[in-house]
Amino acid sequence: MAATDPNESLFLRPLGAVEQNPTALKLILGGKLRELRLAAGLDPADVDGRLGFSRSKTSRIELGRHGCKPTDALALLELYGVDGEDHVEEFLRLVDQSRRPDWWRSFSDVLSDFFTPLVALESAAERIRAYEPFYVPGLLQTSAYTRAVIQAGPGQLLPHDVMRRVELRQERQSHLDQPDAPYLWAVIDESVLMRTVGGREVMRAQLEHLAALIERPRITLQIAPLDVSAAVGLGTGVTYLRFALSDLKDAAYIEHLTDSTFTQKPQVVEQYRNMLDRLGACALTPAKSREVLHRRLGEY
Missing domain, CATH: 1.10.260.40 (lambda repressor-like DNA-binding domains)
Known part of the structure; x- marks a missing residue:
């Protein structure tokens, strides 16, 4: 050489x-x-x-x-x-x-093996793209909403474990406040806004939080009407990580009922990226999404 x-x-x-x-x-x-x-x-x-x-x-x-x-x-x-x-x-x-030491290692007591790769790499991404069919995406949740989602999940968790999972999600969200934070583009199914999670007060606070986040320059939020999300057929939560450096391969995190899949296989990642592209093209524009969000907020 x-x-x-x-x-x-x-x-x-x-x-x-x-x-x-x-x-x-x-x-x-x-x-x-x-x-x-x-x-x-x-x-x-x-x-x-x-x-x-x-x-x-x-x-x-x-x-x-x-x-x-x-x-x-x-x-x-x-x-x-x-x-x-x-x-x-x-x-x-x-x-x-x-x-x-990675920051997330202090949460090893509540981090599953299939979730760790996403948590470990998302703060290094240039762009994060997320779609959720049932809940507000984790990076956009209030702590009270997160607690309600976790408590509604499979299995019975001790209060301490619930608290630790809420703290982990808040720590992940804090990376979006850094000067070099990733750009976040999230598509939320319209049904999520109609689903009262944790009671009316919790849901109202969550909607207010989304209304504030949608104004931030590094966050793009779109609402996917029911007919659109059904037509695209994604059907599950997906997070896509795009890295600025060619040394890091793009990744996709796909949620299932009791576990998830994290992959950097180019063909699989490309497939999910294309589906997110289709969903984003069919979803409401950020401006229209803002109107829908504020209209729903006015009903609380």
Whole structure:
């Protein structure tokens, strides 16, 4: 492999806000190491053998499932022919960033395995697109509405567990208040506005909250009339994450009755993105949606 140009970054562009997300950094660093390995003409087993790694360690690092230690990073960069003090320093700085604890780990007591990938990566997204057929999307819920939704779900939860789930959702929402927050585009089924969740006071406060959020420049809200949502046939809650960096693949989170699916398989993600495109094209405009929202609010 030819030596790297010391005047160029190892990465295509500055990583920006993504540097604050350890999970996203692990994926990016792993992808870069895979790119360097392929350029060096090596397979994972070769690397494991030459560096004395345990079996499949290289693959786990490349997939972002195994944090990369600084000593491992140095050995890998040397093996792949990466030289230049700036390159090594840049990579090690990001490795150090990726080893910081993720904020969501403090909620591991209430985080399910299928939900963790969404929570871990959504704050690193450039755009979040969400559709909910039964409830207000989680990132737009008040704490009282969230509590009512959780209590109405399957199974009996202890009050402490309910509280922790509400706190987790509020923490996720707080990322939308950051200067580099993702743009959020949400489509809500019209029936959601008609469904009184948690009682009239809770629902009125939720509608007031939506009326305030719809005015924010980084949030787009559309209402899907009943005939539109039936025609598009999405039928389940979907969250789509779009990342600004090509190092991160777009993702889709699809909700089911008792669990969910998080996928970054391009064909599957593209399918759901197309359905969200169709739904958005058929839903009411943000201006019309605002009118519907305020009309419904006036009925409380």
